[in-house]
Amino acid sequence: MLEIKKNITIAPHTSIKIGGPALYFAKITDPADLIKLFKKIKTSRLPFVIIGGLSNLLFDSRGFKGWIIKIDIQEITQKNNQFIVGAGAILSNLIQAATLGGYGGLHRLIGIPGTVGGAIRGNAGRNNTQISDFLTSIRIFDAQKNKFFNLDPKDCRFQYRSSLFSGNPHHVIIQAVFSLEKKQKQITQKEIEEIIKITRDKPYNHYPSAGSIFKNISLKSIPDKEKRKTLLQSFIQKQKPEKPQSITAIPAGFLIESAGLKGAQINQAQISPQHGNIIINLGRASSSDVLRLIELAKEKVKQAWNIELEEEIIIIKSAF
Numbered sequence: 001m002l003e004i005k006k007n008i009t010i011a012p013h014t015s016i017k018i019g020g021p022a023l024y025f026a027k028i029t030d031p032a033d034l035i036k037l038f039k040k041i042k043t044s045r046l047p048f049v050i051i052g053g054l055s056n057l058l059f060d061s062r063g064f065k066g067w068i069i070k071i072d073i074q075e076i077t078q079k080n081n082q083f084i085v086g087a088g089a090i091l092s093n094l095i096q097a098a099t100l101g102g103y104g105g106l107h108r109l110i111g112i113p114g115t116v117g118g119a120i121r122g123n124a125g126r127n128n129t130q131i132s133d134f135l136t137s138i139r140i141f142d143a144q145k146n147k148f149f150n151l152d153p154k155d156c157r158f159q160y161r162s163s164l165f166s167g168n169p170h171h172v173i174i175q176a177v178f179s180l181e182k183k184q185k186q187i188t189q190k191e192i193e194e195i196i197k198i199t200r201d202k203p204y205n206h207y208p209s210a211g212s213i214f215k216n217i218s219l220k221s222i223p224d225k226e227k228r229k230t231l232l233q234s235f236i237q238k239q240k241p242e243k244p245q246s247i248t249a250i251p252a253g254f255l256i257e258s259a260g261l262k263g264a265q266i267n268q269a270q271i272s273p274q275h276g277n278i279i280i281n282l283g284r285a286s287s288s289d290v291l292r293l294i295e296l297a298k299e300k301v302k303q304a305w306n307i308e309l310e311e312e313i314i315i316i317k318s319a320f
């Protein structure tokens, strides 16, 4: 049943614990309800935002005068190595189901919070793996055309932290099919435990955050050869990476750290003292505190390296 609530405060539902009241909050458990819902949205002439687990979004503390649509379709069904998954399924639940069934690959993404739909939209990844590596089909609802259809991942322009869906808010992901690798349960489980151990002890993970704020900088995107060389040398010197010859991107966190901003604080928002690319909420941070830190990081990195940082976090401008 289509559930619509009014004046719901967003902050407690987000990973960074920021966001004022949303005028309308709709929960979708049945894709067919999207047709009814978008009829109402069109009549209201108010903006809308699709959400999954709210782990990569920054809403305005003053609120959002529009519709928040939570995709809550959570079914996971398995046919051999194929997993047919509702976009609202929690990514770690899918990984767990696959591991128990003797399938792996996707387990390298363990620890990324949020839903399958949110992960597909931003092509979420870690440990040299991204969600698009395992997709075989994506079902969407096009809110402009009022139509459901399937897409081949080849047509979804998956790149580092972006996809066809990043530039198209009218595409609602409702289901996806994954093709996973046969892998012994015990081996996958051991790898999962190792990944969790590494992330669990990071101090910034003990505070509310929205994960990485900026995208890393691909070396290919720096046309000036000399600048590329200086940057790479500086990174290798400071960070001493294990395989310097295989570096293809410079972490945004390194650029922010080298601009002297680790630990920088505006009111209750702080650039983590341990990780330049994470902004943590010390308790009562507002969206404007976070936005001011984002601007500061962009400005200082531009001054230090003449590089424009690009946000990975999705900022929802308030609509009043």
Ligand SMILES: Cc1cc2nc3c(=O)[nH]c(=O)nc-3n(C[C@H](O)[C@H](O)[C@H](O)COP(=O)(O)OP(=O)(O)OC[C@H]3O[C@@H](n4cnc5c(N)ncnc54)[C@H](O)[C@@H]3O)c2cc1C
Pocket: 015, 049, 050, 051, 052, 053, 054, 055, 056, 057, 071, 087, 088, 111, 112, 113, 114, 115, 116, 117, 118, 119, 120, 121, 122, 123, 124, 125, 126, 165, 171, 172, 173, 174, 205, 209, 210, 211, 212, 314
């Ligand atoms: C502690 C922490 C660690 C993190 N680590 C990583 C990491 O290692 N790698 C990584 O890539 N990310 C990481 N993230 C960021 C975030 O968890 C991922 O981007 C995640 O995939 C977002 O999923 P979500 O369901 O929370 O999406 P949301 O935050 O709800 O939404 C993100 C975007 O996706 C859109 N969206 C959501 N659902 C749908 C849908 N069904 N259809 C269409 N659009 C949709 C939203 O409109 C929004 O634009 C981390 C975040 C935190 C807080």
